[in-house]
Each structure stands twice: as structure tokens, then as C-alpha cells.
Amino acid sequence: MPGKMRSYVANRFLLELQKQTAGWLLSAEGGLATTEAVQERLSGGFSVRKHAGNVKMEEITFTCGSSMTEPFYQWLQSSIRYEHERKEGAIVTANYDFKEIVRLSFYEALITEIGLPPVDAASKEACKFTIKMAPEWSEVKYSPGSQSVLPVPKDTEKQKRWQAANFRFAVDGMDTRRVSKVDALTIKQNIVDNAIGERLLFQKEPAQIDFPNVVFYIPEVDAEPWYKWYDEFVTKGHSDPAHEKTGHLEYLQTDVSSILFNVDFFGLGIIKFTPEKLEAASEKVRQVKIEMYCERMDFKYMPTGKFSG
Numbered sequence: 571m572p573g574k575m576r577s578y579v580a581n582r583f584l585l586e587l588q589k590q591t592a593g594w595l596l597s598a599e600g601g602l603a604t605t606e607a608v609q610e611r612l613s614g615g616f617s618v619r620k621h622a623g624n625v626k627m628e629e630i631t632f633t634c635g636s637s638m639t640e641p642f643y644q645w646l647q648s649s650i651r652y653e654h655e656r657k658e659g660a661i662v663t664a665n666y667d668f669k670e671i672v673r674l675s676f677y678e679a680l681i682t683e684i685g686l687p688p689v690d691a692a693s694k695e696a697c698k699f700t701i702k703m704a705p706e707w708s709e710v711k712y713s714p715g716s717q718s719v720l721p722v723p724k725d726t727e728k729q730k731r732w733q734a735a736n737f738r739f740a741v742d743g744m745d746t747r748r749v750s751k752v753d754a755l756t757i758k759q760n761i762v763d764n765a766i767g768e769r770l771l772f773q774k775e776p777a778q779i780d781f782p783n784v785v786f787y788i789p790e791v792d793a794e795p796w797y798k799w800y801d802e803f804v805t806k807g808h809s810d811p812a813h814e815k816t817g818h819l820e821y822l823q824t825d826v827s828s829i830l831f832n833v834d835f836f837g838l839g840i841i842k843f844t845p846e847k848l849e850a851a852s853e854k855v856r857q858v859k860i861e862m863y864c865e866r867m868d869f870k871y872m873p874t875g876k877f878s879g
Contacts (some may be wrong), residue, residue: 582664584720585632587645587657591721593638596698598661601630601674601708626763626772627705629682630661630674633698636732636830643831643871646701649681650757650869654776656680657703662720670718676705680774684869686755686833689737689821697732697821704761704774736826739786741817741838741862744799748792750857752819753785755833757867784817784835784862790845793858800843800860814839814865829872837865 583595608623656678663672685700739749758780763772802808817835842861
């Protein structure tokens with residue numbers, strides 16, 4: 571039909587925070603209001619009456635690489651440190667020539683989950699964050715005919731610097747030079763929905779942060795010191811804070827010397843020591859899986875490639 575708007579392919583997603591560009595995303599979903607049908611049974615054999623119940627907001631989930639802005643990474647850092655900041659912003663969908671077609675605006679959002687990627691010395695994959703945030707409310711605006719042009723990313727090569735094979739892992743007083751892999755780390759911020767008066771929506775309040783266990787793999791030939799710590803800590807029960815350790819995981823650039831991101835671990839206690847299955851005639855280097863609890867973590871973004879405190 572003449573003049574009818576054609577369908578479009580949307581494959582570019584921009585994050586805005588506090589009315590400023592925060593970077594291009596790899597994927598995004600969620601963020602809309604949801605409700606359930608509430609049933610009211612009437613007497614006299616009448617059919618059940620239904621109406622909409624309380625409104626709840628979906629979490630927004632998105633993935634991104636290492637080309638986000640510094641204020642975005644500072645938001646992650648402050649959230650992990652219990653310095654919670656509510657943000658307003660938008661997930662903007664653009665077409666192939668960077669023209670805005672859909673805008674999901676969100677308000678009073680708190681970060682609820684930070685997914686740090688796994689690292690693996692044998693991997694050729696690029697790393698990415700998986701972030702979840704909970705807004706108190708949101709709205710969608712469609713503008714398929716918009717002439718608003720979004721900023722074209724200038725540093726398209728930046729994401730290629732962040733590879734899963736480039737990392738450095740350390741635990742206080744232990745030899746970690748041949749650690750081959752560290753599993754993904756998912757930090758979860760619990761949120762409490764607080765009903766306020768006659769509001770249709772809930773006010774969201776941050777609660778406890780759940781820090782994940784740290785799981786990594788080393789060759790069996792390097793496992794003896796780790797088994798000694800495990801034996802003392804678990805078998806013999808010497809698990810007081812004096813026997814806990816600290817450590818860190820550095821996500822490195824391709825030069826394997828400059829740091830992109832650093833994750834510090836505090837209060838590490840070994841809880842599992844699991845050698846791989848024994849297999850006759852296997853030519854694979856046998857690994858030992860080690861798991862530690864972690865009381866607290868800290869995240870640092872290194873724009874200069876060096877520690878900045």
C-alpha cells in the first residue's frame with residue numbers, strides 16, 4: 571500500500587544513562603510493566619469476573635563489551651560497594667543507519683545482577699558483561715519515522731581487545747601462574763518491593779548482595795599446596811578468618827600487560843578440591859577444580875591500564 575510504513579530490521583542498541591550516551595549494547599530485553607488477571611467469583615452462578623492486579627516491572631537484561639563509558643563502569647563499582655545509585659535512562663533501538671526507531675525509557679533503576687565473564691586460556695571468544703537492572707517504572711515510545719540520528723561508534727575495534735584468553739589470576743601466598751580457567755562470576759543484588767500508599771507500582775529498595783563462589787582450574791602437578799590448604803581448612807577444621815585469603819582476577823588487553831578490569835576477592839576460603847576423572851591412555855593434562863567461597867568482591871575499571879585505587 572502506498573505510504574505504508576515498511577517493516578525494519580533493528581540490530582543496534584544504545585544505552586543512555588542520565589541523558590548521556592553510555593555505549594552500544596550487544597543485546598537487550600525486558601523492562602515492561604506486567605500484571606496478572608485477578609478472579610472475582612460472584613454468587614448466583616454468574617461467570618467469574620476478572621480484572622488486572624498489581625503492576626510489576628520486568629527487569630531489564632542486557633549484554634555489553636568493553637567499549638562502555640567510564641560512568642557506566644563506576645555505576646557497577648558503586649553497586650558492588652553498597653553505594654547504591656538509582657539511574658534513569660533508556661534503551662534506544664536504531665536501524666542500520668543509526669536512526670532511532672524505538673525508545674524504552676526507564677526510571678529509578680537499581681542494578682540487580684552483574685555477570686562477569688569466564689576466562690579460559692584456550693578460548694578464542696570475546697568477553698562480555700551480562701547486566702540486570704530493576705526500574706521502578708518505564709515507558710516505550712515508537713518513532714519509526716524519526717530522523718534522530720544516534721552517535722556512530724568511533725572505536726569499533728575496542729571490543730576486540732577484551733578476549734577470554736587474556737587474564738591474570740592470583741590468590742594470596744599461592745602459585746597461580748598455571749591457572750587455565752576461571753568460571754563466570756555472577757554478583758546478585760537482592761531487591762525488596764516496598765508498596766507505598768495508593769501507588770500502582772512498588773518502590774524498590776536494595777538489600778543484601780550475594781557474592782558467588784570463585785571456581786578455577788589448575789594442572790594436577792601444581793595441586794599439592796592447594797590440597798594442603800584444603801586439608802587444613804576443611805578436613806581439620808582450621809577455617810577461622812586467620813586462614814582465609816585474598817586474591818584478584820585481572821581482565822587484560824591483548825598485550826597481556828595492560829589491565830581493562832580488575833576484580834578483588836576478600837575472605838576467600840577453600841571448600842572443594844575435585845581432581846578430574848581418571849582415564850587410562852588419556853593424553854589430556856589432568857586438571858583439578860578448586861572452589862572457594864568469597865565474602866566480598868570489588869570491581870575496578872582501569873581506563874589507563876593501571877591500578878587507580
